[in-house]
Structures are given as C-alpha cells and as structure tokens.
Amino acid sequence: MNDIKVEVSDLRKRFGSVEALRGASLTVRTGEVTAIVGDNGAGKSTLVKCLTGLYTPDSGEIRIDGEPVQFSSPKHARAAGIETVYQDLALCDQLSVWQNLYLERELTRFIGFPMLRRREMQREAHRLVSDLAVNVPSVNRPVKRLSGGQRQAVAIARGVMWARGMIILDEPTAALGLRETAQVEALIQRVVDGGQTVLVVSHNFEQVKRLSSQVWVMRAGNVVQGVRTDDVTGEELVGLVTGAIPAVSARAGVSNGR
Numbered sequence: 001m002n003d004i005k006v007e008v009s010d011l012r013k014r015f016g017s018v019e020a021l022r023g024a025s026l027t028v029r030t031g032e033v034t035a036i037v038g039d040n041g042a043g044k045s046t047l048v049k050c051l052t053g054l055y056t057p058d059s060g061e062i063r064i065d066g067e068p069v070q071f072s073s074p075k076h077a078r079a080a081g082i083e084t085v086y087q088d089l090a091l092c093d094q095l096s097v098w099q100n101l102y103l104e105r106e107l108t109r110f111i112g113f114p115m116l117r118r119r120e121m122q123r124e125a126h127r128l129v130s131d132l133a134v135n136v137p138s139v140n141r142p143v144k145r146l147s148g149g150q151r152q153a154v155a156i157a158r159g160v161m162w163a164r165g166m167i168i169l170d171e172p173t174a175a176l177g178l179r180e181t182a183q184v185e186a187l188i189q190r191v192v193d194g195g196q197t198v199l200v201v202s203h204n205f206e207q208v209k210r211l212s213s214q215v216w217v218m219r220a221g222n223v224v225q226g227v228r229t230d231d232v233t234g235e236e237l238v239g240l241v242t243g244a245i246p247a248v249s250a251r252a253g254v255s256n257g258r
C-alpha cells in the first residue's frame with residue numbers, strides 16, 4: 001500500500017491580483033484523517049478545489065497514489081475516486097435518502113429504453129446506511145424531513161459510497177449542534193476505520209484534535225506547517241493559524257508531518 005495518498009507540491013493559483021495559493025505543499029497519508037486549518041482567506045478552499053477539479057492550478061503538481069494528475073473537472077476527480085462533501089451538501093430536498101445516494105449515478109437496465117433499478121438501489125442504500133450506522137428512519141424518507149445531522153450523514157454516506165480511496169470534507173459540522181457533531185465525527189471515524197482516507201477542512205480546532213492524525217496549517221496562501229496532531233496543543237494551533245506562533249518545533253522523533 002502506498003503510504004502517501006496525495007502529494008501537493010508548490011501549488012499556485014491566482015485570481016486577478018489575488019494570490020490565493022503561493023506555492024502550497026502538503027501530503028495526505030493513506031488511511032488517516034488529515035486536517036487543513038487556516039483563517040478566513042488562507043487558501044483552504046482554493047486548495048481543495050484544485051484537488052477536486054473545480055479549479056485548475058496555475059502551476060505546481062498534484063500526485064494521487066504517486067501518479068501526477070491534472071483534473072479538468074469535478075467529474076474527472078470523481079472518476080479518479082475522490083469524492084467531496086461541500087458545506088452546502090448538494091442534496092436534493094424533495095428526493096429520498098436512496099435517491100440522493102444515487103443522484104446522477106442511478107443504476108439502470110436497458111429493456112429497449114433505460115429503466116431504473118429501483119429495488120436494487122433501495123436495497124444497497126439500506127445496506128450502506130446500516131453498515132455505516134447512519135441514523136435515518138428509512139432510506140425512503142425525503143431528505144427535507146431529516147435533521148441537519150442526518151442530512152450531513154447522508155451526504156457523507158454518498159461520498160463513502162462512490163469514493164475509491166479518498167473523501168474530502170469541507171467544514172463537515174459547521175452548521176451542527178453538539179450532539180449531531182458527535183454523531184458525524186463518529187461516522188467519519190467509521191469511514192476511516194473502513195479503510196478510506198479523509199481530508200477535512202475545519203475551523204474547529206477541538207474537532208481537529210479529536211479527529212485527525214495530521215494537521216496542515218495554511219496562512220496567506222501558503223502551508224506554513226504540518227504536524228502530527230498529537231504533537232500540537234489547541235492553543236498552539238490557534239497561534240499557528242493567526243501567526244502569533246511562527247512554527248512549533250517537532251517533538252522528539254517526529255518530523256514536521258512529511
């Protein structure tokens with residue numbers, strides 16, 4: 001197994017006069033939760049969007065499983081097995097849980113015309129939801145009748161269903177209360193235990209401490225430090241993000257994240 005799932009090297013992206021990424025580099029280890037933290041405007045979303053094919057970087061390199069990739073669209077990144085759950089979740093309110101899980105990727109059979117394999121999708125959706133212990137009353141329930149935490153869990157489950165190796169979560173619990181946050185964090189833990197690699201963007205340092213093994217700190221378009229999460233305190237993370245602490249030195253025997 002390749003230890004490094006993603007390697008981002010010297011990524012640059014400019015929007016007119018704004019340099020959103022100024023040579024950002026980081027790695028994501030296979031089978032772990034890696035976090036990216038940074039203040040507003042630090043470049044986190046831009047970096048994620050380069051990884052998911054929404055933006056094309058001006059220069060730099062992205063390697064997945066050791067292979068250089070250039071994603072020209074989100075579809076292209078999805079075809080490479082990278083699923084992303086954005087803050088807006090992109091769920092279709094009127095549709096049921098199972099319909100959302102298969103949204104735009106419905107199973108069909110051709111009998112002179114394409115026909116939906118409805119039963120099979122419902123069965124598989126039920127199996128996935130049970131396997132991940134996603135707490136929804138039924139896969140037939142429209143998502144508009146679910147709580148915020150349940151909706152987030154459905155969006156993550158959809159990522160799990162289609163990802164082949166990696167899921168990116170953009171602020172997965174920003175809109176949730178304490179109990180729902182705990183449920184979504186437990187789900188993320190199960191996803192990683194199931195062998196997926198997770199990259200999470202979060203403003204919640206306590207969550208980063210609880211969930212991730214590795215954290216990368218971004219400031220003004222650069223990745224200023226990578227540390228193993230156990231080697232940094234919450235206060236140090238805040239200091240790194242704001243720039244009050246330029247860097248923390250690696251604890252004995254631990255590199256700065258590479």
Ligand SMILES: Nc1ncnc2c1ncn2[C@@H]1O[C@H](COP(=O)(O)OP(=O)(O)OP(=O)(O)O)[C@@H](O)[C@H]1O
Binds near residue numbers: 041
């Ligand atoms: N499409 C765009 N057009 C112009 N400028 C952009 C665009 N996207 C991002 N930027 C700028 O690039 C910089 C980095 O933005 P980005 O959204 O990547 O930061 P972020 O760390 O994700 O911030 P936040 O935590 O607020 O979401 C900011 O100055 C932002 O205004």
